Structure formats: structure tokens, C-alpha cells
Amino acid sequence: MARRCAICERSARVGSKVSHAENVTKRKFRINLQRVRVKKDGKIQRILVCTRCLHAGKVEKIK
Numbered sequence: 293m294a295r296r297c298a299i300c301e302r303s304a305r306v307g308s309k310v311s312h313a314e315n316v317t318k319r320k321f322r323i324n325l326q327r328v329r330v331k332k333d334g335k336i337q338r339i340l341v342c343t344r345c346l347h348a349g350k351v352e353k354i355k
């Protein structure tokens with residue numbers, strides 16, 4: 293299962309890590325994903341949703 297938001301499908305982006313000596317290596321900028329219980333397509337399911345979608349109210353959270 294990919295680390296990807298189930299709503300907007302955003303996933304990690306790649307950038308550069310630059311040390312003090314300016315050695316450059318690849319790094320990943322992961323998105324803030326939360327496993328939440330939501331109602332989707334009329335069913336209650338546990339999906340990975342990014343905090344951006346949670347704040348925007350794009351999912352209906354079930355307690």
C-alpha cells in the first residue's frame with residue numbers, strides 16, 4: 293500500500309539534503325498522513341488521509 297492520500301492522492305516528493313560540507317544527497321518530503329475512520333461511498337472504512345484534506349473537511353469522520 294503506497295503512502296498516499298486516499299482523497300487527493302498526494303504522496304512524497306523528492307528533494308535534496310545538503311550537509312554543512314555541501315554534500316548533496318536525495319531526501320524525501322513525506323506528507324502528513326493520518327489513518328482515520330471515515331464514511332466513504334456510504335461505507336465506514338479506515339483510510340490514509342493527509343492533514344490538508346482533514347482540515348478542508350473533505351472527509352466525514354466517524355468516531
Ligand SMILES: [Zn+2]
Binds near residue numbers: 297298300302343345
Ligand atoms: Zn489529501
